Amino acid sequence: MMLARRVAAQLGMPFYVLDAKEVFKQQVVEGFITGYTQGITPNPCLICNRGIKWGFLLDYAKAMNVDFMATGHYARLQRQGDHPVRL
Numbered sequence: 001m002m003l004a005r006r007v008a009a010q011l012g013m014p015f016y017v018l019d020a021k022e023v024f025k026q027q028v029v030e031g032f033i034t035g036y037t038q039g040i041t042p043n044p045c046l047i048c049n050r051g052i053k054w055g056f057l058l059d060y061a062k063a064m065n066v067d068f069m070a071t072g073h074y075a076r077l078q079r080q081g082d083h084p085v086r087l
Contacts, residue, residue, distance in 0.1 A: 004072075018060055020052060027051040 008015035035042035078086040
């Protein structure tokens with residue numbers, strides 16, 4: 001996270017961190033455990049995308065009146081030998 005904060009500062013962008021642990025636990029983890037104990041195979045990614053990424057996080061971003069939101073879910077990294085990893 002420190003690297004992301006530094007990159008944002010270098011780009012002149014604000015950087016916000018939102019703690020989603022509790023809402024993730026409630027919406028994704030507990031639902032997964034409940035479903036799994038009932039003999040079904042829940043899809044936690046579906047619940048996370050709908051409830052966390054495009055619910056909780058997007059609502060927060062809209063309340064902050066931001067133009068863009070990044071979660072890092074689909075970040076592509078380039079690694080070349082001993083060089084720093086590139087995003």
